[in-house]
Amino acid sequence: MKDFAYQRAASSEAAIHAGNARGAKFLAGGTNLVDLMKYRVESPAALVDINHLDLTQITPDQDGVRIGAMVRNSDLANHALIRQSYPLLSQALLSGASPQLRNMASTGGNLLQRTRCYYFTDVSFPACNKREPGSGCAAVKGYNRIHAILGQTDKGSTSGETCIATHPSDMCVAMAALDAKVEVEGAKGKRTISFADFHKLPGSTPWIETALHPGELIVGVTLPAAKYAKNSYYLKARDRNSYAFALISVAAGLELEGGNIKSAGLALGGVALKPWRMPEAEHVLVGKPATPENFARAADILLKDAKTYEHNAFKVEMARRGVVRALTLATQGAPEGANA
Ligand SMILES: Cc1cc2nc3c(=O)[nH]c(=O)nc-3n(C[C@H](O)[C@H](O)[C@H](O)COP(=O)(O)OP(=O)(O)OC[C@H]3O[C@@H](n4cnc5c(N)ncnc54)[C@H](O)[C@@H]3O)c2cc1C
Structure with a gap:
C-alpha cells in the first residue's frame, strides 16, 4: 500500500472541502476501498474519513423515506420501516456479503463499490481500460464467466467493447427497481440524481463510472412512497x-x-455495468394478468440486446428464468430477507 494522508471530517462542509483536494477519496466503511488500496488498484493521496458525519438517519416522510449515506447496510436491512414497506431492499441487502461486512458497509459506499472483474482487481494483468485508459479490456477474450451481457457497447458503435465488467451491488439492483434518487453535495451546492442516471455504462470512457463530479459527497438516497x-x-x-x-x-x-x-x-443485476432496467419491460406488464407467459415477455424485452462471450452465454437463459421466477414469487408475497 502506498503512503497516504488521513483526515477525519467533522462536518459535511469540511468533508467536501477536503474531498476537493487532488487525489483525495472519502473513506466510509472501507470494505472496498481499503482492499483496492492493498491491491494497489487505488492509490489515493488522502483519505477523508466520513464515518463521524451525521448521515446515519433513516427518515420517513410523506413521499417515502430518506436514507443517510452513512447508514450501514445491516441497519438499513433490519430497520422496521424498510422491512415492512421496502422488503425488496431489505432482502437484497441481506443477500450481500456477510453480517460483519454489512455492519461496516455504508449506503454511499455500496453505491460506489467497484467491479469485481478479475482483470480490474489484479494489477498483474496489463489490459484494463478502467485502471489504465487505452490499455484494452482483457476480459473480452479472457475468462469472462462473471462478465456483462448487456450495455457493453453504445448502440451503433463500431469501436467494440471497452469494458465488459459488471456492477457487483445487490442493494443497487433493488434501489433501481424502487426508483431511488441519490442526493449529493459538492463545492457548487446540492443536487439530486435519478438512479437510472447515476451509474454509467462504459461507452468510450469506462473509467467514468458515475454521474458524480470530482469531490462530490453522497449525502443520502431517497425512495418514493412504497408500492x-x-x-x-x-x-x-x-x-x-x-x-x-x-x-x-x-x-x-x-x-x-x-x-x-x-x-x-x-x-437485473450481474448483467451490466449498472443495474439493468428498461421501462418497456415494465410497461408490457401493466394491465395484464400476472402469469408466467406475461413475465416471460418482460424478460425477453430486458434481454433482447444480450451479447455473450466464450464463458458467459449461460447468463441469458439464467436471467430469463430468473425474471419469470422472481415475478412469480413476488405474486406470492414479500419475504423479509429470505436470502440471508
Ligand atoms: C468479501 C466481500 C464480499 C462481498 N459481497 C457482496 C455481495 O454479495 N453483494 C454486494 O452488494 N456487495 C458485496 N460486497 C461489497 C460491499 O457491499 C461493499 O464493499 C460495501 O458496500 C462498500 O461500502 P463501504 O462503506 O465499505 O465503502 P468504502 O470501501 O469506504 O468506499 C467505497 C467507495 O465509495 C466512496 N464513498 C464512500 N462513501 C461515499 C460518500 N458518501 N460519498 C462519496 N463517495 C463515497 C469511497 O471513496 C470509495 O471510492 C462484498 C465485499 C467483500 C469484501
Missing part, C-alpha cells in the same frame, strides 16, 4: 448460497389489483 410492500422478491443466483456475488440477480416488485398488474418495478 411493492406486499408483492416483491429479490432473486440472486450465485456459485455459493452465501458470501458470493451475483451471477445474475433480479429485483421484482408488483402492484396487483385483482389478478392484474397495476404497476411493476423490475431490474
Whole structure:
C-alpha cells in the first residue's frame, strides 16, 4: 500500500472541502476501498474519513423515506420501516456479503463499490481500460464467466467493447427497481440524481463510472412512497448460497389489483455495468394478468440486446428464468430477507 494522508471530517462542509483536494477519496466503511488500496488498484493521496458525519438517519416522510449515506447496510436491512414497506431492499441487502461486512458497509459506499472483474482487481494483468485508459479490456477474450451481457457497447458503435465488467451491488439492483434518487453535495451546492442516471455504462470512457463530479459527497438516497410492500422478491443466483456475488440477480416488485398488474418495478443485476432496467419491460406488464407467459415477455424485452462471450452465454437463459421466477414469487408475497 502506498503512503497516504488521513483526515477525519467533522462536518459535511469540511468533508467536501477536503474531498476537493487532488487525489483525495472519502473513506466510509472501507470494505472496498481499503482492499483496492492493498491491491494497489487505488492509490489515493488522502483519505477523508466520513464515518463521524451525521448521515446515519433513516427518515420517513410523506413521499417515502430518506436514507443517510452513512447508514450501514445491516441497519438499513433490519430497520422496521424498510422491512415492512421496502422488503425488496431489505432482502437484497441481506443477500450481500456477510453480517460483519454489512455492519461496516455504508449506503454511499455500496453505491460506489467497484467491479469485481478479475482483470480490474489484479494489477498483474496489463489490459484494463478502467485502471489504465487505452490499455484494452482483457476480459473480452479472457475468462469472462462473471462478465456483462448487456450495455457493453453504445448502440451503433463500431469501436467494440471497452469494458465488459459488471456492477457487483445487490442493494443497487433493488434501489433501481424502487426508483431511488441519490442526493449529493459538492463545492457548487446540492443536487439530486435519478438512479437510472447515476451509474454509467462504459461507452468510450469506462473509467467514468458515475454521474458524480470530482469531490462530490453522497449525502443520502431517497425512495418514493412504497408500492411493492406486499408483492416483491429479490432473486440472486450465485456459485455459493452465501458470501458470493451475483451471477445474475433480479429485483421484482408488483402492484396487483385483482389478478392484474397495476404497476411493476423490475431490474437485473450481474448483467451490466449498472443495474439493468428498461421501462418497456415494465410497461408490457401493466394491465395484464400476472402469469408466467406475461413475465416471460418482460424478460425477453430486458434481454433482447444480450451479447455473450466464450464463458458467459449461460447468463441469458439464467436471467430469463430468473425474471419469470422472481415475478412469480413476488405474486406470492414479500419475504423479509429470505436470502440471508
Ligand atoms: C468479501 C466481500 C464480499 C462481498 N459481497 C457482496 C455481495 O454479495 N453483494 C454486494 O452488494 N456487495 C458485496 N460486497 C461489497 C460491499 O457491499 C461493499 O464493499 C460495501 O458496500 C462498500 O461500502 P463501504 O462503506 O465499505 O465503502 P468504502 O470501501 O469506504 O468506499 C467505497 C467507495 O465509495 C466512496 N464513498 C464512500 N462513501 C461515499 C460518500 N458518501 N460519498 C462519496 N463517495 C463515497 C469511497 O471513496 C470509495 O471510492 C462484498 C465485499 C467483500 C469484501
